[in-house]
Amino acid sequence: MKEIFDNRFSALEACFASDKHEIIQAHKGEWTHEDVESFVFDLESKLLEKGIKKGIAKRMFSLIIEALQNIRLHGERDENGVQQSFYFIALKPDRFTVITANVILNRVIEKVQTRIEKINELDKAGLKEYYMDTLTDGQRSSKGGAGLGFITVAMKAKNKIDYDFSPIDGNKSKFEMSCDILLTGEE
């Protein structure tokens, strides 16, 4: 399973390099909650150094926290007990692209896909309403999450979430998610 993630990580690295897109931040493999803190504070510094507008930098900070904490909360483990995962933050001429990947149980794929598709179908007002309904309902799962993760990612990105499920074996797949944050336009 590690090889699948390693190969995909290398392929994305090569792709960004060949397109001359700067990789602002990337990490492969399991991360601790201290790592998440370290990553996001490092990201915040880098973005501000690059002169990225404060509002965009803050949205990126929020999005990455949600994404990385979600993977820690929900990402499944490989045969060696390792939570295989990776993420990229790449800077393109007019946007950031964030890509994350983690292991997912095949039996929850439909639920995750349905949720993302629902979010992608909504316009800004609809997404806000869905967010408010979920917030007001506030039911926490056994893992402590409350269903706001994907909604928050979509709201911060202000764009659709692209996703892909690639089978690993009869039980598990690689779930890869990508979204763009435009550098210009409404903040």
Next chain:
Amino acid sequence: MDKLEIKEGKNTPHIIFDPAGNRFSVAGKSFPENAKKFYEPILSWLDQFSPSGNIEFNFVLYYISSSSIISILEIIRKLDKINSSNTSITINWCFEEDDDDIKKIGEDYQRISKLNINLIAN
């Protein structure tokens, strides 16, 4: 009732609920990995809190993760229940003038809660 104080952490806010000093504040950033666990003692403290008179709770946060947003809503809902004919609870939701994200979270709480929630730009 005893004061509750939790020092600011790398990803958790400074919390002070001090009835004797009439000081109630949640300040800093909130993105603990397990928001439910972090906010549990605060919610338990509020279960024992029986104030009278005018009380102001000040929230001065500059980053809040989605799970923390839910936990803070749980605080606000507890304050909703405490609010009564003997007690008037007001929430001051403070944010930096250019911080639309934090402002919008305050607006969302205004929609959900019956409490008086003031939005205050610094």
